[in-house]
Amino acid sequence: MAEKTSQDLLARLALVPRTLEARGLDAAPLIRDKLWRVGDLPGAALLEVILRDEIGHVAIGNRWYPWLCAQRGLDPVAAHAELARRHCAPRLRGPFNIEARRAAGFDEQELAALQTG
Ligand SMILES: [Fe+2]
Known part of the structure; x- marks a missing residue:
């Protein structure tokens, strides 16, 4: 996606932070919980850090898009x-x-749209 959007900042903002990195926000808790369940507590703690960092990355997209x-x-x-x-x-x-x-x-309209598909 970085290559596909390399010529257009708007596409980069829409599809990297606001789509792929936002997907990371959804996936991180699921992976964290799996690691926790198998006893990998350091791994689960790392996922917490990644999730926190990723919020900042997505926020950059939501600031500039x-x-x-x-x-x-x-x-x-x-x-x-x-x-x-x-x-x-x-x-x-x-x-x-x-x-x-x-x-x-993400604003409330976008969040509502996600949940209604
Ligand atoms: Fe990121």
């Missing part, structure tokens, strides 16, 4: 759908880490 959409006169939701289609981004599937996504700056 709407700004750049405004600069270009684009609707953020429609632009995201078009960029995801154009660059064959993976389709998002739950369960979603709504709390972490909220902390990373």
Whole structure:
């Protein structure tokens, strides 16, 4: 995805922090819990650090993506759908880490849209 979006900052923001890294927010608790269950407590603690760091990475996307959409006169939701289609981004599937996504700056409309598919 970094290569696919290397020529367009808007696509990079939409599809790396706001899609793939946001997916990391969803996946980290599941992996952390699996590690915990098999007794890998240091591994589980590392996943906590990764999750916390990832919120900051996603927040960068959520800070600049709407700004750049405004600069270009684009609707953020429609632009995201078009960029995801154009660059064959993976389709998002739950369960979603709504709390972490909220902390990373996704707005309530986007969070509601995720949960209704
Ligand atoms: Fe990251």
